[in-house]
Amino acid sequence: MSGKLLATSLLSIFVAAPLAAGTLKQDFKDVQGDDKGDGLYTYPAGVQAGSADLCRVSFEEAGDNFAVTVGVKAFTPNTRVAVVLFDEAAYTDTAREWAIGGTEMKLPNWKDRGAAFILGLPASQSPLFDINVTQATPVDAPTPDNVIYVEGGPAAWIAEDGSRSQDPTLAFRLQPQSVADADCQSYRYEFPKKLLDTYLPALSDASAPLYAAAYSYVVVEGGANEFGAFELGSAQGASDSWEDADVYDIAFTGAETAQDQLLKVTGAGEEAVVQLQSVDAGIARLR
Numbered sequence: 001m002s003g004k005l006l007a008t009s010l011l012s013i014f015v016a017a018p019l020a021a022g023t024l025k026q027d028f029k030d031v032q033g034d035d036k037g038d039g040l041y042t043y044p045a046g047v048q049a050g051s052a053d054l055c056r057v058s059f060e061e062a063g064d065n066f067a068v069t070v071g072v073k074a075f076t077p078n079t080r081v082a083v084v085l086f087d088e089a090a091y092t093d094t095a096r097e098w099a100i101g102g103t104e105m106k107l108p109n110w111k112d113r114g115a116a117f118i119l120g121l122p123a124s125q126s127p128l129f130d131i132n133v134t135q136a137t138p139v140d141a142p143t144p145d146n147v148i149y150v151e152g153g154p155a156a157w158i159a160e161d162g163s164r165s166q167d168p169t170l171a172f173r174l175q176p177q178s179v180a181d182a183d184c185q186s187y188r189y190e191f192p193k194k195l196l197d198t199y200l201p202a203l204s205d206a207s208a209p210l211y212a213a214a215y216s217y218v219v220v221e222g223g224a225n226e227f228g229a230f231e232l233g234s235a236q237g238a239s240d241s242w243e244d245a246d247v248y249d250i251a252f253t254g255a256e257t258a259q260d261q262l263l264k265v266t267g268a269g270e271e272a273v274v275q276l277q278s279v280d281a282g283i284a285r286l287r
Contacts, residue, residue, distance in 0.1 A: 024061045024210070026286050028251060029183070030054040032073060035216070035248040038263040040237035043248075044220050044230055050074035052216035052248035055184035057083065059212065059286055066193045066203060069179055070119055070214070071186035077126040078218040080145070080229070086114030087202040088209040091283070096275055100149050102132075102228030103217050105245040106275045108283070115158075115200050116149040118228070119189055122176045131219050132228050133168050143228040146174040148191065150199040162195050210286045213276055214251040243267075245274040252284040 035041070035053035043049060056071030070081045082101045090113040096106040100116040110116060123129040123146075133142040147168075148158040158172045159165040172195060176187040193204045202208035217229040224231040229246040232238035238246075243265050253259040262282055263274055276282035 024059060024206075024287055026060075026284070027056065027058040028284060029056055030249065030251050032184070034259055035073075036260075037232070037238065037245070037248050038265075039260040041232060041248055042237050043218065044223060044236060047078045047218050047220060048074050048076050051076045051079045052218050053184075054081065054214070054216050054249040054251055056181065056186060057081075057212075057214045057251045061193075062190065064192055064194065065190050067188055067190040068117060068119070069186055069188040071179075071181050071184035072216065073184050075121060075185035075187065077121060077128040078220060079120060079216070080219055081119045081214065081216050082116060083119060084110050084114060084116040084213045085200060085203065085286075086110040086211050086213075087200060088211075090114050091209070091211050096277070099213075099215070099276075100155070100228075101143065101215075101217055102225075103215065103246045104242060104273055105215070105247060106273055107213055108211070108277055111151050112199055114150075115196050115203075117174070117189065118143060118145050118147065118149070119174070119176070119187070120145040121187070122146075128219055128221055130168070131221065132225055142168060144168045144171055146176065146189065147171040148174070148195065150196075158195050158199075162198070164199075206287075208287075211279075212252070212284050212286055213282055215247045215282075216249045217246050218248070239265075241265075241268065243269070243272050247274075250276070250282050252280060253282055254280045 050073030053073035058069040060067045090108045093109040095109040097109045097111045099105040099107050130144050133144045156164045159170040160172050174189040179186040179188050220230045232246045233240045238244040
């Protein structure tokens with residue numbers, strides 16, 4: 001399918017706070033009840049309804065730190081939200097890179113020009129924390145939760161010292177903080193901007209364009225968590241073809257109908273998979 005979808009933007013969905021010089025603060029609200037992928041997806045047995053229903057994605061500079069806040073209707077141990085930040089060079093590159101989380105979807109080429117986050121509950125609240133590290137037969141590379149990825153397939157993430165690592169014991173772990181939210185269950189993930197000076201210098205440069213993508217999926221204990229995400233099939237309203245994106249909800253689409261179209265796959269093979277590449281069609285420009 002073509003990823004060049006021109007979505008009809010409903011600006012009322014997006015709420016952005018006024019910006020002071022050198023300060024980024026953006027709050028995006030997402031339509032609730034659209035956690036159906038291409039319009040037909042249901043949840044696997046045992047997964048609570050709303051576990052992948054995005055309702056908010058926020059970004060904020062906090063002095064030397066940067067914070068991402070995500071809200072989901074029901075933030076459960078099965079919930080995973082992936083957020084990807086990338087620069088202008090990645091956005092304009094015609095090449096595409098696999099999205100983090102094993103969702104069979106492609107994004108602008110964020111590899112080494114951006115950072116990706118797999119966000120979930122704190123380890124103390126989730127028996128499924130790091131399921132894709134501890135499961136008996138992880139596919140490809142392990143994908144730990146609440147870390148900052150700078151390369152996908154095989155995954156590599158930021159270590160405590162700011163270097164790149166593939167050792168989960170060395171990973172810089174984001175510490176989710178519960179946020180009061182009348183609309184949904186929200187968590188804030190904050191980290192020092194200097195951790196990404198090498199891979200995303202645009203994050204610390206107030207004059208540099210910065211883009212984001214965000215999407216949700218689920219993991220299931222004992223299930224087919226292929227490359228990270230639970231592999232959706234006909235039992236969940238998807239097809240049994242691997243090309244279907246294993247994504248329930250995408251932020252920054254503008255309208256539920258746009259999301260339906262964006263996630264609909266026709267054809268087969270790598271070039272048929274969903275490709276997010278346009279602002280308001282799965283991508284937001286933060287500045």
